[in-house]
Every structure is written in C-alpha cells, then in structure tokens.
Amino acid sequence: xxxxxxxxxxxxxLTGYSGRAFAEEIRLTASVDNxxxxxxxxxxxxxxxxxAFDTDQPKLPELEGFSKQYGPSITTQTRIINNAVSINxxxxxxxVPNGIGKYSIPPATLKYKGKTYTTDxxxxxxxxxxxxxxxxEKPDMDINKKLxxxxxxxxxxxxxxxxxxLSFKFFFQKGLPVEDxxxxxxxxxxxxxxxxxxxxxxEEVREGILYSVIELQTALFPVVxxxxxxxxxxxxxxxxVRQQSSRRNPFGESLFDEFxxxxxxxxxxxxxxxxxxLEIKSLxxxxxxxxxxxxxxxxxxxxxxxxxKVNVGDPITVTIKIAGKGNIKTxxxxxxxxEGEDDYKFxxxxxxxxxxxxxxxxxxxxxxxxxxxPQHENIRATPMVSxxxxxxxxxxxxxxxxEPIPISVENPETEIPLRFTLKDTERTKGEVKILTKxxxxxxxxxxxxxxxxxGILKRPLFLGFIFCTPILLVLFCTYLQRHxxxxxxxxxxxxxxxxxxxxxxxxxxxxxxxxxEKSTEFYSMLAKTLTELVADKLxxxxxxxxxxxxxxxxxxxxxxxxxxxxxxxxLELCDHARFSSASNTTDQMESVFKRAERIIELLEKQL
Amino acid sequence: xxxxxxPLFLSLLTIAFFTQYASAGGLSDNEAIDIxxxxxxxxxxxxxxxxxxxxxxxxEKFNHAAQLYEQLIQSEYENGQIYYNLGNSxxxxxxxxxxxxxxxxxxxxxxxxGDIKANIALLKKDFGDKxxxxxxxxxxxxxxxxxxxxxxxxxxxxxxYIYIAFMTSLISAVFLPYRWIRNSTTACAICLVIxxxxxxxxxxxxxxxxxxxxxxxxxxxxxxxxxxxxPKLKIHEGAELKIEEEREGWYKVFVYVEIEKTLEExxxxxTESKRGWVEKEKIxxx
Numbered sequence: 001x002x003x004x005x006x007x008x009x010x011x012x013x014l015t016g017y018s019g020r021a022f023a024e025e026i027r028l029t030a031s032v033d034n035x036x037x038x039x040x041x042x043x044x045x046x047x048x049x050x051x052a053f054d055t056d057q058p059k060l061p062e063l064e065g066f067s068k069q070y071g072p073s074i075t076t077q078t079r080i081i082n083n084a085v086s087i088n089x090x091x092x093x094x095x096v097p098n099g100i101g102k103y104s105i106p107p108a109t110l111k112y113k114g115k116t117y118t119t120d121x122x123x124x125x126x127x128x129x130x131x132x133x134x135x136x137e138k139p140d141m142d143i144n145k146k147l148x149x150x151x152x153x154x155x156x157x158x159x160x161x162x163x164x165x166l167s168f169k170f171f172f173q174k175g176l177p178v179e180d181x182x183x184x185x186x187x188x189x190x191x192x193x194x195x196x197x198x199x200x201x202x203e204e205v206r207e208g209i210l211y212s213v214i215e216l217q218t219a220l221f222p223v224v225x226x227x228x229x230x231x232x233x234x235x236x237x238x239x240x241v242r243q244q245s246s247r248r249n250p251f252g253e254s255l256f257d258e259f260x261x262x263x264x265x266x267x268x269x270x271x272x273x274x275x276x277x278l279e280i281k282s283l284x285x286x287x288x289x290x291x292x293x294x295x296x297x298x299x300x301x302x303x304x305x306x307x308x309k310v311n312v313g314d315p316i317t318v319t320i321k322i323a324g325k326g327n328i329k330t331x332x333x334x335x336x337x338x339e340g341e342d343d344y345k346f347x348x349x350x351x352x353x354x355x356x357x358x359x360x361x362x363x364x365x366x367x368x369x370x371x372x373x374p375q376h377e378n379i380r381a382t383p384m385v386s387x388x389x390x391x392x393x394x395x396x397x398x399x400x401x402x403e404p405i406p407i408s409v410e411n412p413e414t415e416i417p418l419r420f421t422l423k424d425t426e427r428t429k430g431e432v433k434i435l436t437k438x439x440x441x442x443x444x445x446x447x448x449x450x451x452x453x454x455g456i457l458k459r460p461l462f463l464g465f466i467f468c469t470p471i472l473l474v475l476f477c478t479y480l481q482r483h484x485x486x487x488x489x490x491x492x493x494x495x496x497x498x499x500x501x502x503x504x505x506x507x508x509x510x511x512x513x514x515x516x517e518k519s520t521e522f523y524s525m526l527a528k529t530l531t532e533l534v535a536d537k538l539x540x541x542x543x544x545x546x547x548x549x550x551x552x553x554x555x556x557x558x559x560x561x562x563x564x565x566x567x568x569x570x571l572e573l574c575d576h577a578r579f580s581s582a583s584n585t586t587d588q589m590e591s592v593f594k595r596a597e598r599i600i601e602l603l604e605k606q607l
Numbered sequence: 608x609x610x611x612x613x614p615l616f617l618s619l620l621t622i623a624f625f626t627q628y629a630s631a632g633g634l635s636d637n638e639a640i641d642i643x644x645x646x647x648x649x650x651x652x653x654x655x656x657x658x659x660x661x662x663x664x665x666x667e668k669f670n671h672a673a674q675l676y677e678q679l680i681q682s683e684y685e686n687g688q689i690y691y692n693l694g695n696s697x698x699x700x701x702x703x704x705x706x707x708x709x710x711x712x713x714x715x716x717x718x719x720x721g722d723i724k725a726n727i728a729l730l731k732k733d734f735g736d737k738x739x740x741x742x743x744x745x746x747x748x749x750x751x752x753x754x755x756x757x758x759x760x761x762x763x764x765x766x767x768y769i770y771i772a773f774m775t776s777l778i779s780a781v782f783l784p785y786r787w788i789r790n791s792t793t794a795c796a797i798c799l800v801i802x803x804x805x806x807x808x809x810x811x812x813x814x815x816x817x818x819x820x821x822x823x824x825x826x827x828x829x830x831x832x833x834x835x836x837x838p839k840l841k842i843h844e845g846a847e848l849k850i851e852e853e854r855e856g857w858y859k860v861f862v863y864v865e866i867e868k869t870l871e872e873x874x875x876x877x878t879e880s881k882r883g884w885v886e887k888e889k890i891x892x893x
Binding site: 444455467 | 764781
C-alpha cells in the first residue's frame with residue numbers, strides 16, 4: 001500500500017500536479033458517523049488530515065464516557081478534481097459508550113512542521129436501546145441527518161442589477177450511496193440568471209458529522225425593485241439500500257444479482273428548501289449621472305482609437321473596453337463627448353461581451369467598437385469617453401473618463417498633388433463619389449390619383465353578389481343541360497315530359513271538331529288523346545291500352561279510384577257515342593270535352 | 608333563350624361592378640385633386656425656401672403641406688401618393704419616425720414604387736437601432752411576383768375577374784364539350800386557387816398583424832404596462848415593431864431590433880427579451 005502511495009505521489013510530482021497538491025492548506029477535521037447512538041452500539045470517530053501525507057498520527061484526547069474498541073484504522077485518499085489534487089489521511093477509531101447521557105469528544109491535536117492543528121469538539125448523545133420490534137417498524141433512522149439541502153444567497157439586500165450569488169448545497173453523509181440526483185432550480189423570473197461554473201464537490205463537518213457536499217452556484221441580477229421572493233428549490237434522489245437476501249440460490253445466481261445490483265433497494269428521497277426573501281432597492285436618483293446606463297458593479301475602462309492619422313470623412317474605430325465585476329452583459333454604451341457638435345459623425349456601436357471568470361461571481365469585459373468620422377481638418381483628438389456605474393459596496397455612483405486620444409486629420413482637397421506623368425493622372429481615377437444623400441421628390445401624378453381607400457373587400461354585398469350569382473348560373477345551366485340530354489337519351493322520360501303538351505295540343509284540335517260538329521271524329525280523337533296520355537305517362541304502347549284494361553293498369557300505378565272511374569266512364573262514353581246511331585249534340589260534346597280536360601289535369605298530378 | 612341571356616347578364620354584372628366602384632366615398636375626386644395640388648405646391652415652395660436657407664419659412668410650409676395631406680386622409684380619401692408625400696413632409700420637418708409610418712402605408716398601396724423603398728432605405732441608415740427583420744428571399748419574390756407586385760385591392764379585383772372567367776368557362780364546358788374549354792377551365796381553377804391563397808395571406812398580413820413605428824426620439828420598453836415597471840430595453844425613433852396587445856394607453860410590442868446577449872439562454876432571448884410594453888403615444892400605427 002505504501003509502495004503504491006509513493007508511486008502515485010511520484011507520478012504526480014512528475015506530471016506537475018505537485019505544486020497544486022502541496023499548495024493546499026493543511027486542515028485537521030474530526031467527524032463521527034452518527035451524533036446519536038444507542039447504548040451498546042458503537043460510534044466511528046474519524047480524524048482526517050487534509051493536504052499532507054507525511055505527518056505523524058494525530059493525538060487522540062482523553063475520552064470521557066467512551067471506551068476505545070479498536071483503532072486507528074488508517075486510510076489514504078488521493079483525488080484529482082478539475083486538475084486539483086487533494087490528499088487525505090484518515091484515522092478511524094471505534095468507540096463504545098459507557099452509559100446514557102450527553103458526551104463531548106474533545107479536540108484532537110496534530111503537530112506538523114512546528115505548527116499545531118486542532119479539531120473541533122463533537123457532541124454525542126447516547127440514548128436507551130429501543131426494542132427490536134420498534135426498529136423493524138421504522139428501519140430508516142434519522143434520514144434528515146443523513147442528507148439535507150440548503151438554498152442560500154450571499155446577501156439579503158441588494159440594489160437593482162447588483163450581483164447576488166445563489167447557492168444550492170446538497171449535503172449527504174460521507175459514504176452514503178446516493179444516485180439519480182435531480183435538482184429543480186427555483187424560478188428566477190424577476191432576475192437575469194447566469195450559472196456560475198460547474199458543480200463543486202467538497203466535504204464539510206456539520207455538528208460533528210462529515211458530509212459530502214455538492215454545491216451549485218448561480219449569479220442573479222434583479223431587474224425589478226421591491227421585495228422579491230425566490231421560491232423553494234426541489235431536489236430528488238435515491239438512496240441505495242442493500243438488502244440481505246433471505247434465500248441464497250444454491251447455484252450462486254445471487255452473486256450475479258449482487259454484482260448487477262439486483263439486491264439493491266432504491267429508497268426515494270425528496271427535499272424542498274425554504275424560500276428566500278430579498279429586499280431589492282432602486283438605484284438612488286440623487287447624483288445620478290446623465291450618462292448612467294444601468295451599470296452596477298465595479299468596473300475599469302480602457303480606450304484605444306485606430307487609425308491615428310486620417311482624412312476628413314474617413315472612419316476611426318474607437319474601442320472602449322469595460323472590464324470588471326457586475327452585470328457585464330447588460331452594460332450600456334459609454335458616452336462620447338466631442339468638443340464641437342459638428343466635429344464627428346457617429347455610427348452605431350457594436351458590442352462584444354466576454355465572461356472571464358465565473359467562479360466567484362460574474363467577471364468579464366465588454367468591448368464597444370464605435371466608428372466615428374471626423375468632419376473637418378481642425379480636429380486634434382478623439383472625443384472624451386465617459387462611463388458611469390453604480391458601486392453597490394459604497395452605495396455611490398462612480399464616473400470614469402478617458403481623456404481624448406490625439407489624432408491627425410487632413411483634408412485631401414487642400415492637398416494639390418503635382419502630376420508630372422500620365423501614370424499619376426491615371427491613378428487619380430476612381431468611382432464617382434455621392435455628394436449628398438437625400439430623399440426622392442414627391443409624387444404628382446394625377447392620372448393615377450384615385451381613392452385607394454375604398455377597397456373592394458369593404459363591400460360585402462357586392463362581394464356576395466359577385467360570388468353567388470355565377471354559382472347559381474352554373475347550377476341552372478347544369479340542370480338545363482342534363483334535362484336536354486335526358487330528353488334525347490331517355491325515351492320514358494321524354495314521353496312523360498311531352499305527354500301533357502301533346503295532350504293539350506290534341507285537345508285543341510278536338511275542340512275545333514265540336515264547332516264543325518264532327519261527332520264521330522271528335523269522340524274518336526278524344527278517346528285517343530286520353531289513351532295516349534296514359535300510355536306516354538306510363539311508357540306503354542298506346543295499342544296495349546283499351547278501355548277495359550286501362551283501369552287495372554292505373555290501379556297498379558296507385559292512381560286514386562275516383563280518377564280511374566272517371567276516366568273509364570269518359571272512355572266508355574266516347575266508345576258509346578262513336579258506335580251508337582243516336583245523335584250527339586254540341587252540348588253533349590262540350591260536356592265530355594270538359595270532363596276530359598279535368599281528367600288530363602288529374603292524371604298530370606297523379607302520374 | 609338562355610344562351611342569349613348569359614352575355615346580357617355578364618354585361619350587367621360588369622356594369623354593376625364599376626358602378627359600385629365609382630359611387631362609394633365622401634370627398635369627390637376633383638376636390639381631392641385640388642387639395643393634393645395645393646399641398647404639392649406648398650411642398651415645392653418649402654423646398655425652394657430650404658434651398659434659399661430660409662429655414663423657418665421652409666419648416667412652416669412643410670408643416671402646412673403635411674396638414675393638407677392629413678386633411679385628405681381624414682376625409683377618407685386615401686392614396687399611396689398622399690402617404691408618400693406626407694412621409695417626405697415629415698422627414699423635412701425632422702420627424703423620421705412619422706415619416707416611416709407614412710412610407711409604410713404608401714408602400715401598401717403602391718407596392719411597385721421604387722421611390723418609397725429608396726426613401727425608407729435612406730432613412731433607416733440614420734436610425735440608431737440595428738434591425739433584425741428577416742428579409743424575404745429574392746427567389747421567393749420572383750416566384751410569387753404578383754404578391755409583391757400588386758396591392759390588396761388589385762389582387763382582390765384580379766381574383767374576382769379570374770373567378771368570373773372560371774365560372775364562364777365552367778358554364779361553357781357544360782354546353783360545349785370541347786377539350787380546349789375544359790383545359791381553360793382547369794387553368795382558371797389553378798389561377799383562382801393561387802390567387803385566393805395570395806389574397807388570404809395579404810389580408811392576414813395587413814389586417815391581423817398590426818405593426819407600428821417609434822415616433823418619439825427614444826422610448827423605453829418596460830416589463831409591464833405602467834411607469835412603475837422597470838425599463839427592459841431602450842429603442843429609438845424609426846424602430847419598427849409588432850403590436851400584440853393594447854391596454855390602458857399602453858401597447859404590448861415585439862421589437863424587430865437586434866439586442867445584445869442577455870444573461871438568459873438564446874431561445875428565451877429571441878422571444879421574451881424583445882417583448883415589452885410601451886406608451887401608446889410614442890408609437891405610430893402602420
């Protein structure tokens with residue numbers, strides 16, 4: 001073991017870690033595994049030396065109320081975190097309490113290179129032994145002492161935009177197996193937030209117990225004033241509890257289970273921190289500089305200007321570097337104060353922010369590049385640069401100014417170069433410069449001048465008319481075309497549709513026969529008209545219908561019996577008049593004609 | 608009978624369309640042209656006074672010209688030329704924010720005018736805030752040329768004409784079964800679909816999405832609608848923004864300016880950091 005340790009140290013020395021390792025300050029800590037124990041149980045006391053490995057054994061004090069069971073058991077640990085090496089040597093003793101009561105383990109001491117190091121005393125309470133059954137009911141002891149979380153800020157009162165460091169710490173007893181760490185940070189909606197570096201891991205003794213600590217830090221910049229509350233943070237994790245297998249598999253599978261963690265039981269733990277109230281003060285209005293642009297912290301300024309020699313109208317880049325600690329990302333632009341109002345033409349500024357340090361708060365630099373153009377040759381220096389910020393430590397506004405940087409401005413028009421050769425003349429050729437930039441003239445075209453505000457879309461009635469009419473037209477035309485097509489292709493449909501006009505046409509001819517008193521032709525024509533109408537309506541050959549079977553045919557088609565009887569009577573009357581020798585008067589013919597007219601109307605509706 | 612009535616019906620439809628188009632409004636065309644002439648003359652006189660270095664007189668005349676243009680607009684007589692000339696008058700009076708408002712309105716009515724675009728570009732060069740509006744790619748402008756070439760009224764009228772042409776060809780296709788009629792019906796249908804989509808997008812961009820311009824020299828975008836809320840951003844005259852909500856004399860806006868990186872992550876910066884509240888009187892609605 002010692003050989004291995006020597007090898008590791010030698011390796012570290014060779015790889016250059018030694019400087020960091022030995023630069024660490026030596027510390028002596030004492031801790032116990034439990035601050036409250038039962039009579040008959042034992043407590044582990046560990047005295048650790050941090051930062052040195054070649055020390056003597058620490059001197060254990062006289063222990064009142066405890067007997068030393070065995071020890072020390074010596075452990076050595078070397079850790080490399082983020083290129084920083086730390087060395088620990090631990091001396092563990094097992095102590096058994098002599099009786100019930102509160103005892104104190106006095107400080108242990110260590111002498112190393114002429115210096116004496118001591119530990120803090122540890123309070124231990126020894127209580128009565130609980131019955132075994134009660135223990136079974138509540139197997140987890142005081143879990144709150146094994147792990148807990150804290151949410152703190154470095155200050156409770158701050159100015160608006162002042163940096164506040166929010167720390168979340170997760171404490172868990174050293175060696176406690178925890179997994180699946182899940183941290184839900186609190187909402188910081190009234191702040192601008194920036195996480196500070198990676199998580200930090202270290203150890204800390206609290207009430208005599210040694211805890212491993214994981215710390216996450218966030219820099220907060222309040223953007224509103226008043227009493228602000230940071231809501232609680234939530235944290236979840238699982239403690240791995242190893243269960244003893246009640247039955248051991250004779251084939252040794254449980255060994256694999258153990259290796260794969262199948263015997264482990266995950267005990268879920270959820271914690272919530274307290275909320276934090278912060279008093280955020282507004283920045284004082286008194287003595288507030290005009291050029292103050294919300295910079296809060298502590299800053300320095302450096303200004304450079306390039307090139308130092310220019311012609312009138314040529315650009316000069318003024319680089320202003322603001323560096324320091326504070327709200328570096330939200331810093332406003334420093335003010336440039338030229339001597340004369342028309343000395344310079346200013347262009348918009350480009351800014352670039354670089355964060356240089358995130359360990360102990362946000363520290364960085366913001367570089368503003370501003371392009372300025374001198375407007376005449378009498379200018380001798382760049383404008384003075386002024387930057388104001390509020391220092392929250394002293395609670396006052398501070399102003400930094402940078403004196404004007406000397407420059408040389410020449411007017412190219414005053415220089416009259418001597419041109420001796422053609423080559424020189426050619427060299428002066430170039431693109432034509434735009435003398436001034438101005439807006440284009442007004443429009444005066446009256447031909448296209450109308451009221452464009454009267455949009456078509458603002459007339460819903462008109463739009464409705466325009467939209468609906470063509471649709472109705474299309475529907476009507478489609479119906480019309482279909483009707484025409486059917487008349488040509490569907491005989492049944494065509495006969496049905498033409499039946500009434502034909503019947504009316506024939507009736508007209510029949511009427512003339514009344515006037516000419518041609519009774520035989522009249523009755524013959526009337527009977528034919530009625531029979532053809534029924535035949536057309538039912539798409540039957542006219543010859544197939546007689547006054548005998550027409551009634552049955554119409555009955556089958558659902559024509560009311562009154563109409564059928566009427567039709568049959570009319571046809572019989574016609575037949576009788578045609579074949580009898582009795583004379584037929586005009587009145588009789590007109591009566592039969594009217595009857596036939598009524599029957600045609602009824603059949604039109606009912607067929 | 609029906610074939611004879613169709614051309615008659617279509618003629619009546621066209622007459623109805625033009626009659627409606629000409630009969631709306633309050634101020635007559637002649638009255639409007641008179642005021643427009645008067646305002647243009649005033650502007651010309653102001654221009655001459657400016658050249659003669661008589662600044663006060665020039666300023667007064669520009670102001671008077673602007674008032675005349677405003678009078679036309681208030682009488683519900685709107686034309687792109689009026690807005691463009693009003694923009695020029697405001698610019699000459701040193702009000703570039705109001706000028707941009709007028710130019711943007713003119714641009715809606717005269718989308719093919721290069722003068723309006725040139726003046727907007729010139730004014731924007733002098734503005735303090737760098738804009739972060741994403742430009743429409745050139746290929747898209749070429750592909751959908753009609754959308755950028757025509758104003759809302761023109762696209763609407765074109766859509767109506769294509770609709771009537773489509774319906775006419777549909778009616779013809781019902782009676783005359785020729786292939787070329789069917790092809791022209793399909794072509795009209797495709798054109799109609801494209802135009803209806805373009806019209807929908809145009810209406811959405813002009814009516815549903817309210818835009819504004821900062822007309823005050825500088826204005827602070829605050830976290831809430833009131834002086835009691837802390838300022839979040841400071842933007843300057845001429846900066847264009849989207850108006851999302853109005854509440855008690857305040858607008859909730861989204862600014863199209865580039866802001867430096869804040870302490871929050873990128874995604875949040877793009878949406879939330881550019882959103883805030885601003886006094887209504889400092890914004891000119893487009």
